[in-house]
Amino acid sequence: MNYHKYDVVIVGAGGAGLMSAMQLAHNTSVAVISKLYPTRSHTGAAQGGVAAALGNQEEDHWKWHMFDTVKGGDYLVDQDAAEVLTREAIDAVYDLEHWGLPFNRTEDGKIDQRRFGGHTRNFGEGPVRRSCYAADRTGHMILQTMYQQSVKNQVKFYNEYLMLDLLINDGQACGVVALCLRDGTIHTFHAKTIVFATGGYGRAWRITSNALACTGDGMAVAYRRGIPLEDMEMYQFHPTGLYKVGILLSEAARGEGAYLLNKDGERFCVRYAPTMEELAPRDMVSRFIVQEITEGRGIDGKDYVYLSVAHLGKEKIDAKLPDITDFARNYLGVEPYYEPVPIQPTAHYAMGGIPTDIEGRVIMDENNTTLPGMYAAGEVACVSVHGANRLGTNSLVDLIVFGRRAGKHIAAKWLPEADFAPLPPNPDAWATEMVESLLARASAGAKGKGETQEAIRQDLRDSMMENAGVVRDEQHLTAQMAKVAELKERWQTMRLMDTSRTFNTELMEVIELGNLIECAEATVAGALARQESRGAHYRSDFPTRDDKNFLQHTLAFRSETAGAPELRYKPVVITEFQPKERKY
Amino acid sequence: MATATGTRTIHIKVKRYQPDKDAKPYWQDFAVQAEGNDRLVDVLNKIKWEQDGTLTFRRSCVHGVCGSDAMRVNGRNRLACKLLVNDIGARVTVEPMLGFPVIRDLVVDMEPFFAKYEKVKPYLMNDEPAPRTERLQSPEQRERYDETTKCILCGACTGSCPSVWANPDWVGPASIVNAHRFIFDSRDHGGAERMQILGDRNGVWRCRTIFNCSEACPRGIHVTDAIEEVKRAIMFGTTDIA
Ligand SMILES: Cc1cc2nc3c(=O)[nH]c(=O)nc-3n(C[C@H](O)[C@H](O)[C@H](O)COP(=O)(O)OP(=O)(O)OC[C@H]3O[C@@H](n4cnc5c(N)ncnc54)[C@H](O)[C@@H]3O)c2cc1C
Ligand code: FES
Numbered sequence: 001m002n003y004h005k006y007d008v009v010i011v012g013a014g015g016a017g018l019m020s021a022m023q024l025a026h027n028t029s030v031a032v033i034s035k036l037y038p039t040r041s042h043t044g045a046a047q048g049g050v051a052a053a054l055g056n057q058e059e060d061h062w063k064w065h066m067f068d069t070v071k072g073g074d075y076l077v078d079q080d081a082a083e084v085l086t087r088e089a090i091d092a093v094y095d096l097e098h099w100g101l102p103f104n105r106t107e108d109g110k111i112d113q114r115r116f117g118g119h120t121r122n123f124g125e126g127p128v129r130r131s132c133y134a135a136d137r138t139g140h141m142i143l144q145t146m147y148q149q150s151v152k153n154q155v156k157f158y159n160e161y162l163m164l165d166l167l168i169n170d171g172q173a174c175g176v177v178a179l180c181l182r183d184g185t186i187h188t189f190h191a192k193t194i195v196f197a198t199g200g201y202g203r204a205w206r207i208t209s210n211a212l213a214c215t216g217d218g219m220a221v222a223y224r225r226g227i228p229l230e231d232m233e234m235y236q237f238h239p240t241g242l243y244k245v246g247i248l249l250s251e252a253a254r255g256e257g258a259y260l261l262n263k264d265g266e267r268f269c270v271r272y273a274p275t276m277e278e279l280a281p282r283d284m285v286s287r288f289i290v291q292e293i294t295e296g297r298g299i300d301g302k303d304y305v306y307l308s309v310a311h312l313g314k315e316k317i318d319a320k321l322p323d324i325t326d327f328a329r330n331y332l333g334v335e336p337y338y339e340p341v342p343i344q345p346t347a348h349y350a351m352g353g354i355p356t357d358i359e360g361r362v363i364m365d366e367n368n369t370t371l372p373g374m375y376a377a378g379e380v381a382c383v384s385v386h387g388a389n390r391l392g393t394n395s396l397v398d399l400i401v402f403g404r405r406a407g408k409h410i411a412a413k414w415l416p417e418a419d420f421a422p423l424p425p426n427p428d429a430w431a432t433e434m435v436e437s438l439l440a441r442a443s444a445g446a447k448g449k450g451e452t453q454e455a456i457r458q459d460l461r462d463s464m465m466e467n468a469g470v471v472r473d474e475q476h477l478t479a480q481m482a483k484v485a486e487l488k489e490r491w492q493t494m495r496l497m498d499t500s501r502t503f504n505t506e507l508m509e510v511i512e513l514g515n516l517i518e519c520a521e522a523t524v525a526g527a528l529a530r531q532e533s534r535g536a537h538y539r540s541d542f543p544t545r546d547d548k549n550f551l552q553h554t555l556a557f558r559s560e561t562a563g564a565p566e567l568r569y570k571p572v573v574i575t576e577f578q579p580k581e582r583k584y
Numbered sequence: 585m586a587t588a589t590g591t592r593t594i595h596i597k598v599k600r601y602q603p604d605k606d607a608k609p610y611w612q613d614f615a616v617q618a619e620g621n622d623r624l625v626d627v628l629n630k631i632k633w634e635q636d637g638t639l640t641f642r643r644s645c646v647h648g649v650c651g652s653d654a655m656r657v658n659g660r661n662r663l664a665c666k667l668l669v670n671d672i673g674a675r676v677t678v679e680p681m682l683g684f685p686v687i688r689d690l691v692v693d694m695e696p697f698f699a700k701y702e703k704v705k706p707y708l709m710n711d712e713p714a715p716r717t718e719r720l721q722s723p724e725q726r727e728r729y730d731e732t733t734k735c736i737l738c739g740a741c742t743g744s745c746p747s748v749w750a751n752p753d754w755v756g757p758a759s760i761v762n763a764h765r766f767i768f769d770s771r772d773h774g775g776a777e778r779m780q781i782l783g784d785r786n787g788v789w790r791c792r793t794i795f796n797c798s799e800a801c802p803r804g805i806h807v808t809d810a811i812e813e814v815k816r817a818i819m820f821g822t823t824d825i826a
Contacts, residue, residue, distance in 0.1 A: 040650040100708030109720030148707035211645040454633035497637030503688040506637040
C-alpha cells in the first residue's frame with residue numbers, strides 16, 4: 001500500500017484549495033492533491049471579477065453587498081454566512097493585492113471596480129461599482145497569484161492524482177484514497193483533517209461553461225460516504241454562453257454596457273426588469289431569454305439571441321473585454337466590433353453542494369451536526385451564501401473568504417486538539433476494487449460488448465438539459481429521475497478500451513462520469529420535491545415562490561439501495577432581511 | 585456568423601508512444617467526421633470516445649485558458665482547443681511537444697518545466713509591511729507588465745525553442761516571461777535577485793532571438809520581446825528602460 005501521512009490533506013488546487021493551503025503551509029504538514037496541475041483548475045476561467053465593497057469608485061458598504069447577496073439568492077441564503085462573506089471580502093481582496101494580484105487600477109492607483117449583475121447601492125436603488133477586476137481574466141490572475149504564493153511557501157502538491165474515496169472512521173474523517181494517473185498506483189492519505197475544494201459539476205448538462213474536469217467528484221464521493229448534499233436543485237444557468245459551445249461571455253460585458261437583443265433588435269430585458277435591465281440577476285435574465293425564444297423571438301426563430309457590444313467601441317472592447325471578444329472571434333467566427341454575438345443560457349454554477357457551517361466544517365444533518373476533521377470550501381461547498389441564485393463575482397469571494405476561514409479554523413481550533421483517527425481496515429479496498437473492475441472490463445478492447453461511455457455521457461447531458469434545465473416541471477423531472485436510475489445501471493456495463501495503468505485518462509473519465517450521475521441524482525430529486533419557483537429553480541407548474549413550505553434547505557441523503565435519495569430539510573438562517581418579493 | 589461548413593472527413597495522423605510498452609514511437613492514422621467549427625480537441629475527443637479509448641492527451645477548459653493541451657500540430661505548437669477544423673485543413677499531424685519527455689502519446693512530463701519556473705522565484709517579493717488597504721500602482725505602472733501576466737504555463741513557447749531542445753537545462757522562455765512579470769511590477773523588490781539568476785550561464789543569454797516562442801504563444805505574448813527586455817534590464821542594471 002502506498003501510504004502517506006499529513007496533518008491536513010486538501011483535495012483541489014483551485015482558488016479555494018490554495019487559499020486554505022496558504023493558511024496552513026507555514027506551520028503544519030499539509031499536502032494538496034489535485035487531478036490537474038493547479039494552474040489548470042477551473043478558477044482560471046473566471047473572467048469578470050471579485051466583489052468587495054471597497055468603495056474605491058463610489059460609496060459602498062458591506063451591508064449593501066450583504067443585502068444584494070440575500071436578495072439575489074431569493075432569500076434562501078443563510079444570512080449569518082452572507083454577513084461573513086461580504087464583511088471579510090474586503091480584507092481578502094486586499095490580501096490578494098498584497099500577494100501581487102495585478103488588479104486594474106483607478107487613476108489614483110487604487111483597485112478599479114465595475115458594475116455587475118444584481119450588485120446595487122443602498123439596498124436596490126441602482127447599480128454600484130463593486131467588482132474588483134483584472135481585465136476579463138480575474139480568475140486567471142487569482143489562480144496564478146495563489147499558485148505563486150504556494151510556490152513561495154513550498155506547499156507540497158500531489159499533481160494529477162484523482163481522489164476516489166473518502167475515509168471516515170470512529171466518526172471522524174481520517175483520509176482519502178487517490179489514483180496516481182501517471183502510473184496507475186493507488187495511494188492512501190491518512191490525515192487528521194480533510195478539506196474538499198474540488199469545484200463544480202457543470203458537465204452534467206450539454207451546454208455548459210465548465211471545463212471537462214468539472215465533474216462533481218468531491219460531491220459524489222462525499223454523498224457515497226453518507227454526507228448529504230444541500231440544495232443541489234439550485235443550479236445556475238448563466239445567460240450568455242456562446243451559442244452551441246457554451247463558452248462563457250462574462251456578465252462584465254453587460255456591466256460595461258452590452259445589450260441583449262431579440263430578433264426584432266429589441267432590448268427585451270428593459271421590458272422585464274425596468275431598473276436593472278440587462279443587469280438583473282442571472283436566473284432572471286436566463287428566463288427572459290428562454291421566454292423570448294419560446295415566444296418565437298429568438299434569432300431566426302432559433303434557440304438563441306444576440307449579445308451586442310459593438311456600440312461600446314473598439315477601444316473599450318479591447319481594454320475591458322479582450323478575452324471574451326476573442327472567444328466570439330475564435331469559436332463562432334463573429335467579429336464583435338461590428339457584429340452581435342449569438343448566445344444562449346449555459347450551465348454554469350452549483351449553488352448547492354456539501355453543507356458546511358461558516359467555519360467550513362462539513363455538516364451531516366438537519367441539526368447541523370459536524371463531521372469532525374472534515375471541511376469543504378469553494379464551489380463544492382454550500383455554506384450557503386448563494387441560496388437559490390449566486391450573484392456574479394460572488395463565487396471568487398466565496399473561495400477566498402471561506403477557503404481562508406477553513407484554513408484558519410483548522411490551524412487555530414481543530415489541529416491543537418485533534419488526533420489521527422485510525423484508518424479503517426483495508427482503507428483502499430473500495431477504490432481498488434472499482435479501478436480493477438473497470439480495467440478488467442477494458443480487456444476486451446474496442447471490440448468488447450456494451451455501449452461506449454460517451455453514449456451514456458451524451459444521454460446524461462442531453463436529458464439534463466431537456467428535463468432539468470432553466471425551466472422544469474413535474475413530468476420532465478419524473479422522467480429524469482427514471483433516466484438517472486437507468487444511466488446508473490448502464491454505467492455498470494459499458495464498454496472500455498484501455499487496460500493500461502500509465503496515464504489512463506479513459507479510466508479517469510469513466511470515474512468522473514459515474515460522479516456526474518450521482519450529482520444529477522441529487523439535483524433532480526431536490527428539484528422534483530421543491531414545488532415552487534425560487535431563484536434558479538423555476539417550475540412552470542409552480543411558478544411562484546412558496547415561503548410557507550419551501551423557505552428551507554434541501555438535504556439529499558444517498559440511499560444505500562437503488563433508488564431515490566432520502567430528502568430532509570433544514571431551516572434558513574434569517575438575521576436581518578425578511579423575505580420580500582424580488583424585483584429589479 | 586461564420587457558416588458551418590457541414591460535416592467532412594478529417595485525416596489525422598497521431599504520434600503514439602507509451603515508453604513502458606512500446607519499443608519506439610509510431611504513427612497512427614484516424615479518419616473522423618467533423619464540422620468546420622469543431623476544435624481540434626473535439627476531434628481528438630471523438631477519436632477517444634468513439635474509436636480508440638487508449639488515445640491519451642490532456643485537456644480541461646477547452647477554450648484556451650487552462651494551458652492543458654499544448655501539442656505540436658503540423659509542426660507548430662498549438663493549443664488543441666484553440667484550433668478549429670476550418671483552420672487546419674483536411675490532413676493534420678499531431679505529436680507531443682518537443683523538448684519534453686513523453687509519458688504517453690501526447691502527454692509530456694511537465695515536472696522539469698515547473699521546476700524551472702520555480703527557479704526564477706515567480707512570486708511577489710516585498711518585505712515592507714503591507715498597508716491596511718491596497719498598495720498603490722498607477723494604470724501606467726500596471727500596464728508595464730500586463731502582457732506577461734497572461735501566461736497560462738502551457739509550455740508551448742518552451743517546447744518550440746531550439747535552444748531548449750539543444751540544452752534541456754536552460755530555463756527557457758516561459759520562466760523568463762514569468763520573471764518579467766515581476767521584474768517590471770512596481771510593487772516588487774525581487775528584481776535584482778531574479779536578474780542575478782537569469783544573468784547566469786543558463787539564463788537569458790542562451791536565447792538566440794529565434795522568435796519561435798512568440799509565434800507559439802497561444803496568449804499572444806510577445807515572448808521574445810519580453811526576453812529582450814529582461815536582457816536589457818540585466819545589461820543596464822535597471823528596469824527603467826524604454
Ligand atoms: C467561465 C467561468 C467564468 C466565471 N467567472 C466568474 C467571475 O467572474 N467571478 C466569480 O466570482 N466567479 C466566476 N465563476 C465561478 C468560479 O470561477 C468558480 O465557481 C470557482 O472558480 C470554483 O473554484 P474552486 O476552487 O471551488 O474549484 P476549481 O477552481 O474548479 O478547482 C477544483 C480543483 O479540484 C481538483 N479536483 C477536482 N476533482 C478532483 C479529484 N477527484 N481528485 C483530485 N483533485 C480534484 C481540480 O484539479 C482543481 O484543482 C466563473 C466560472 C466559469 C466556469
Ligand atoms: S483545454 Fe484548456 S487550454 Fe486547451
